[in-house]
Amino acid sequence: MDKENRKIKISPIRNGTVIDHIRKGQALKVVKILGIMKQDTDSVVSIAMNVDSSSGKKDIVKVEGRELLREELDKISLISPEVTVNIIDDYVVKAKHRVKLPGTIKGIVRCRNTTCITNQKEPVEPEFLVIHEKPVSIKCIYCERETKGEEISENLR
Ligand SMILES: [Zn+2]
Numbered sequence: 001m002d003k004e005n006r007k008i009k010i011s012p013i014r015n016g017t018v019i020d021h022i023r024k025g026q027a028l029k030v031v032k033i034l035g036i037m038k039q040d041t042d043s044v045v046s047i048a049m050n051v052d053s054s055s056g057k058k059d060i061v062k063v064e065g066r067e068l069l070r071e072e073l074d075k076i077s078l079i080s081p082e083v084t085v086n087i088i089d090d091y092v093v094k095a096k097h098r099v100k101l102p103g104t105i106k107g108i109v110r111c112r113n114t115t116c117i118t119n120q121k122e123p124v125e126p127e128f129l130v131i132h133e134k135p136v137s138i139k140c141i142y143c144e145r146e147t148k149g150e151e152i153s154e155n156l157r
Contacts, residue, residue: 016043016064018086019076024050026080027059029153033075034063075108077101078136079153101130105138110155113145126157 022030027047034045044064050057067087068076076083077099087095105128111118118126118140128138128147137148147155 012091013044013046013062013064013088014091016062016088017067018088019061019063019068020058020084020086021053021080021082022059022061022076023080023082024057024059026153027061029079030059030061030076030083033072033079033156034061034068071108073099074102074105075156078105078109078138078156081133081136101133101136103130104128104141105130108157109138109147109152110157111140111143111145112147112151112155113140113143116140116143116145118142 019030027049031045031047043066046062048060048062051060068085073085078101081099081101083099085097085099086093107125107127109126109128111126111128113119116126118124124142127141129141131137131139131146132148135149136152137146138152139146
């Protein structure tokens with residue numbers, strides 16, 4: 001692809017959110033987290049993969065017309081902690097920040113341990129402590145089972 005085409009593909013949006021510096025190959029996971037496949041069909045979403053950046057290749061996802069929810073940001077931080085979120089207002093970047101990995105993860109990841117209390121009939125919400133940031137590793141507060149890397153994205157609820 002030549003440079004001109006690439007420019008068109010990642011053209012600016014008027015209002016919405018640009019999720020930048022997504023780890024290469026993770027864009028579709030971000031799209032899945034945003035629930036775009038199943039709902040929210042009004043939002044226009046553009047995806048750019050394997051984009052050149054100063055630190056190698058990256059993916060970018062743009063969502064028009066809305067900002068992200070706290071839960072979505074937390075999930076994204078788990079699968080791609082280097083992400084920066086740009087809030088766009090009338091073509092101008094109004095705010096720009098890194099996603100921040102929370103200290104505890106509640107309700108958004110399933111425990112991998114099938115005998116864990118959070119996987120039984122009782123309504124116990126899964127909860128994890130973040131024990132390592134790079135790579136991300138989390139530990140269930142009930143059964144202490146660790147979940148890390150790819151396993152986290154596979155167990156997102
Ligand atoms: Zn557990």
